[in-house]
Amino acid sequence: MNKQLIILFLTLLINFGSAQGQEVDTALFDHFGIGLDSFLNDAGDFRFFDDQNIQLPNDYDPDFDAWQGWAISSMTDTDTRGFSNQYSAITGAGFFSDNYVVAGTFGGGSVVKFIDGPTASLGMMVTNSTYAYYSMLEGDAFAKRFGGESGNDPDFFLMSARAYYGDSLSTDSLVIYLADYRFEDNSKDFIMDQWTYFDLAPLGEPDSILLRVWSSDTGAFGINTPAYFCMDHFTYLRPMTTSTYEDPFEAKILGNPVDERIRLEWVGPSRPYMLAESYGKPLAIGFLSQGMNEIEVSSFPPGIYMLKIKNGPLYKILKR
């Protein structure tokens, strides 16, 4: 058994243990009713956007139509450069649906709060905004093209996550690179352009999480790279007792544990699903149609997986 499998096994054990009496839930940010190719940058008097146990602060100035914190978006523009396209993700859509959220941190960071108090966060999907992506890829009037003039500058654009436990902020932080040009081999340099899983489980059970971007292109006015990122599918654990499904339909799993594929019978209307590792990292997405469905799992290693149906129940799947 190689090292990766050992780590995976231990992780599964730990997460399976911590999940006793809890279930995985995911904030999808789909209920804001903004329609396709639109955005919502004003949370009104509440000054935050809610999605189940997640609360995203929003600070909007109606005098100037300026905002910071979080905005809800379904923008699909993956081509327009510059500030005017600040609400678009480079993927052109959310991870699992049209909607996602955009963080404009302005150097101070954006906070994810848990309404129900300390919550074990599992992870989230992140990607670059179109604005930041092209600024790093091509440069603009204010920010540099990553790699610099020679292409060899060891530039980076990263997001850090630190946890608030009560009033105290953790000293350690988790990091994910939204762009990384530090490789000796320039062909390995990348700017993130897909939804990518950011594992937050090591933060434990914080009250809130501070997300902040950092760039190697920094000047007197702070970072020159547009301080934006996009987030979707924030996954966390919540007590089973708070579980209420909006959907009356249930899937019938035919055979669990499974070997090559999951076979399930679905009686409801067509519905998206996500197959994830036990600690929340998504592995596959798709749509269930009415009747018999099969989900290929032959390439996955043995272990416990979560099958989440949108607005529906969560199933634990054991692969042999």
Add this chain to the structure above:
Amino acid sequence: MSRILTVGFFLISVLPVAGQSLSDSILTLPEVEVFSERIRLNPIGNQQHVWTVKDLEASQAHNLSDLLQTTGLSYVRSYGLGSLATTSFRGSSAQQTLLLWNGVPIQNPMLGIDDLALIPVSLVSEIRLTQGGNSAIWGSGAIGGTLALSNPSFYSRNLEINLGLEAGSFGWKRISAHGSLGSSNLSSALHINLISAENRFSYKRDGGGIGYQSHADQRQESFLHEIHFAPGDKHRFSFYNWWQTANREIPPTTVQTRSEASQFDRSFRSLLQWVHHGYQSIARSRLAYFKEFLHFKDPLATIDAKSDFTTVIHELENEWDLDSMHRAEIGLQQSFVTAFTENYEERHQQYQMAFFTSWRMNLKRWRLQLSARQALHDGDLTPFVPALGLEYQLNRTISWSGQMGRSYRAPTLNDKYWQPGGNEHLRSEQGWSMESTLLGKWESASYTWQLSMTGFHKRIKDWILWTLAPGDNFYSPQNIADVWSRGVELRGSVETVTGKYSIKLNGNYQLVRSTNRQPISTPRISKGSQLIYTPKHQGGAGISFITKKFRLDYSQQWIGSVSTFTEPLEGFMLGTFIGRYNSQIAEQPLEVFGRIENLWNASYRIIERRPMPGRHFRLGLLFQFSKNKS
């Protein structure tokens, strides 16, 4: 087509003058001004540098930025060939330099600056640089220095036509023309300056390799027409019209893959001046109308920003010789500005009125000048700005001069009304400055020496910076900085003239410490740190060799390192060589000239991420035709 029409219009306006000149049969020389020097243009105590029309021709500079860069009298912040250029005197900001045209400020009221790359020096006959604070005389913005462009009136019976043709590296082409015609009481002149350039050059990249400047085409068309009329001994009228357009592509930075941005500037400046010569007095009245339009486009970033402003200025001043020792001046200036950009909620207006006065006393060895100005901006009193200038002649060779005064700069319209962030409650930047100069002049039969040393001190409070206040999600201007500038300027020159040639050597050095006295978080400025883009050290030297046929000029400028918004920029040295050969065709002067910029092919940057060209050339011809009608 529009260019042809414009030329036609100006030619039509010149022709009646030609007709009148030919019909004159009696020459009446107009009365010359009774004052040898005007109080406002020659303030006592400030250091001045004057370029006459001959100096401007010799410099081969095509715009104000060029001119200042090669003389080393200020630090020019140029974004590259044909791109935006501003200047800084004695550690001041670009907005703290006042630009005047025939006595009227032509500062862009929305930005508070003027792009020196868009001011062709061939349109004017004199440029006067006054260093140091001068708000008591000229008002808002005259904190670091004042650049006064002039088209003095002339009443000569000569017909003069100059035509200059230039070509150079990077697709540079320039046509300049000047025609003037006059009689004893009516004269007219037309100045034309047409420039086009591609500005595509290679440069050394940081970290190795060669980069190529692209998307940097520029085209500029300038026309200035002046007409002067002296209906009698006492009255003179001058009417100036300056029309200009500039189309410039904005090149990408060195760390930007491409740029599609461009900027179009269009300006029309009109000025009517009346001068009345009374008994030991001169009254002047000026009425100016400026209309400017700027269109910035960046299709990649979907930016399409238009802005425009209109300024009307009226100024009335009277200058008296009270007796042989005393002279006084009072004046009133009013201006009205209306401006609009999509980033304003509505078209904004600004009304300003200022009263100014000066009193000058000439004693045997002493000269003294007291000046004061009080302005109202939109009904709010700006700081009262007094100034005292002194001059003392120690002996035949050594003199001392000094000046102390208060200066201010009112917030720009963008500072007040830009959305988001505009702050209508901003105060004017204001502070006190002083300078002291020791000047020595020695003349012998074959040499003329001149040495000067100036020390200056200036402290400006309520300095306006755009900052991100805690909790704010947009930048907003605030009166947060307190800047102390001090330094030393050394200048020297020696000239020898023989029967066959003359040689002139000159040198200068400036030490400028311009530091913020309190820490600021955004932009990050630590207490006591030198302001960005402000070199501590700057100097230069030049030599001119002049014969009847030739003139050769070489200048070497040295700019010390500067801090920027990101990484510091290294200092650099630039050499400029100018050669001129004078000949004649059909008894009319013909000049062939060449200019080599960056002679030693230095790799340098003035603004971070903005490349500058290596060695490049310009060659040209200047035809002159003159005919005396008398």
